[in-house]
Amino acid sequence: MNRRPTLLAALTLTAAAALTLSACGSDDSSKDKDNDKIAGAETGGKKSPSPTAAASDSGxxxxxxxxxxxxxxxxxxKTGDAAKDAVLADSALSVNSVDEAIFEGNTDTKALGFYNTGKALESSITFAQQYIDGGDTWTGVTRYYDYKVTLSGADxxxxxxxxxxxxxxxKDRKTGKVDRSPATADSYVLYNTTLTKNDQGVWQTTNIASNGGDKACQP
Structure with missing residues (x-):
């Protein structure tokens, strides 16, 4: 039930090899978009601010x-390190911005290009467009956990x-029908990302690689 399939997985981190990250992966295997989401309500088009986004929005x-x-x-x-916490906050907003584009049915949202750039932005647009072209969105709750941050200089x-x-x-955007396929090992995904701080002080995601079913993320 992996809703971040081949598109993001196809990207590689250009500098990740230089760091001793706990794990890394670039899984280019095909994963159906149908195996993409986590359990939640099936109804409602009413929108409310994402908790993470609302807490971090400013200016x-x-x-x-x-x-x-x-x-x-x-x-x-919250790591106790202000610099790392700022990175994590914008990393979460990057994730939220991709999902917002899916919900809006439009990849020309302000947030998508605000929190993503370069290869990450290109892949995020293509990924969201897959949902849009398929007439799909998603419902439920996705949990992100086991964060590890490594700073490389100031930016x-x-x-x-x-x-x-x-x-x-x-979820089918038109009918509201939800595909509740059972979870598999691929429902647990490892991400490796690179972020760069821009002139406005925003940590933009520039590269991302994912590995569905990675042992490091299994429950």
Missing amino acids: DRPKITFPSDAKNVFEDQ KAYVTYCSDESKSYV
Whole structure:
């Protein structure tokens, strides 16, 4: 039930090999978009601010909203290090921005290009467009956990984390029908990401690689 399939997995981290990250993966195997989401409500188009987005929005940062039947939960966001916490906050907003594009049915959202750039932005647009072209969205709750942050100077960082997508599901945008396929090992995904701090102080995701079914993320 892996809702972040081949598209993001196809990207590689150009500098990840230089760091002793706990694990890394680039899985280019085909994973159906149907095996993408985690359990939650099936109804509602009413939107409410994402908890993480609402807490981090300030100044000129775009507001990110989710429908009432979908939620991302981000664990391990407070490390005690202000610099690392800022990286994690924007990393979560990057994830939320991709999902918001799916919910909106539009990849021209302000947040998508605000929190993602370069290869990560290109792949995120293509990934969201797969949902849009297929007439799909998603419902439920996705959990992100086991974060590890490595700073490289003042303007670059590497973040690894896992996602639990066993309780989120693909939903037909028109009919509202939810595909509640059972969870598999691929419902647990390892991500390796690179973020760069721009002139506005935003940590933008520039590269991302994922590995569905990675042992490091299994329950």
